[in-house]
Amino acid sequence: MNFDINNLVRENVKSMKPYSSARDEFEDFDTADMIFLDANENPFQNGVNRYPDPQQSNVKVVLAKQKNVNPNQILLGNGSDEVLDLIFRAFCEPKIDNIISLPPTYGMYGVLANINAVENREVLLSTDFQPQVEKILNTVDANTKIIFLCSPNNPTGNSFSDESVTQLLQNFKGLVVIDEAYIDFSDKESWLAKIDEYPNLVITQTLSKAYGLAGIRLGICYGSAAVISVLNKIKPPYNVNELTQLRALERLSDTEKIKSEIASIIAQREELLKVLVDVKFVEKIYPTEANFILIKVDDANKRYDELIAKGIVIRNRTTQPLCENTLRLTIGTKEENKKLIEALKA
Numbered sequence: 001m002n003f004d005i006n007n008l009v010r011e012n013v014k015s016m017k018p019y020s021s022a023r024d025e026f027e028d029f030d031t032a033d034m035i036f037l038d039a040n041e042n043p044f045q046n047g048v049n050r051y052p053d054p055q056q057s058n059v060k061v062v063l064a065k066q067k068n069v070n071p072n073q074i075l076l077g078n079g080s081d082e083v084l085d086l087i088f089r090a091f092c093e094p095k096i097d098n099i100i101s102l103p104p105t106y107g108m109y110g111v112l113a114n115i116n117a118v119e120n121r122e123v124l125l126s127t128d129f130q131p132q133v134e135k136i137l138n139t140v141d142a143n144t145k146i147i148f149l150c151s152p153n154n155p156t157g158n159s160f161s162d163e164s165v166t167q168l169l170q171n172f173k174g175l176v177v178i179d180e181a182y183i184d185f186s187d188k189e190s191w192l193a194k195i196d197e198y199p200n201l202v203i204t205q206t207l208s209k210a211y212g213l214a215g216i217r218l219g220i221c222y223g224s225a226a227v228i229s230v231l232n233k234i235k236p237p238y239n240v241n242e243l244t245q246l247r248a249l250e251r252l253s254d255t256e257k258i259k260s261e262i263a264s265i266i267a268q269r270e271e272l273l274k275v276l277v278d279v280k281f282v283e284k285i286y287p288t289e290a291n292f293i294l295i296k297v298d299d300a301n302k303r304y305d306e307l308i309a310k311g312i313v314i315r316n317r318t319t320q321p322l323c324e325n326t327l328r329l330t331i332g333t334k335e336e337n338k339k340l341i342e343a344l345k346a
Helices: 013-016 059-065 079-091 108-115 133-139 162-172 225-234 242-252 255-274 300-309 334-346
Strands: 074-077 098-101 119-122 144-150 177-178 203-205 219-222 280-287 292-299 326-330
Touching: 013 203, 059 074, 059 242, 074 079, 074 225, 079 108, 079 144, 079 219, 079 225, 098 108, 108 119, 144 162, 144 334, 162 177, 162 280, 162 300, 255 280, 255 292, 255 334, 300 326, 300 334
Parallel strands: 098 119, 098 144, 144 177, 177 203
Antiparallel strands: 074 219, 203 219, 280 292, 292 326
């Protein structure tokens, strides 16, 4: 496909000169004997008195090796929400451009569209929660900049078919952003393997789910070096703090523990799926490749309240399109799942 990123970038972003921080201007890594008097920092050492690396180089090197990409294909943000917001701000002209999202899906796409004064054109998923490719492409116009795909999807739990995603990548001249927050719980291969094949492909991932680091807020964006370069131009200079970077490096180094926890969550998911079949008020169990299960029940509001009364908080998704009377259950520990099962049976 003939794809030029410059056709998508906002004119003011093209012409802007990014802020250059003190740490951007001095990049020498052999700093043991240097005296830093350039950034107006407090000189008394306490571990966090210096500004963090604005490019998070050490974290990117580890991620690049683990994911088999180049560090210049990675942008890190204060959670995936900041990454998504940067994508809006780089490529969508307020009050002119539009994006396409596919409800039921992650609610922040619509929220960020509103914040950035960008029209959100919603094309409902099919009844089996797959993208309606023809409808999506018919909704595209000259000002459609981005299509957002969440796969595995939240709140439905299923992945989108390779065929659907490929059709969109090949036929849409804007960016296709695939949110892979739950990819580690799926048997499907990440679209990262195709990052060099499709210049309009952008992938977001997170350390919040499988890596168990929701509290540190670290979101990851993978794309072509050209796309990442544009996003780097507009990101805040120190958007990922020092403590987050250190904690991420510590966790990323413990690959065996991460694998073990993912395996445990998947095993508990399978156990819960078996039990749900025999719960009287459960009318449908949707296929899942995430760390949660979406179920259709007789009365979602009633069942939600009953579980709250038993000390168990789940998510009531009944207000979402195509999700009437549905509840979303996150997979907990073995002990937590046991309590959930007892509550469901009662």
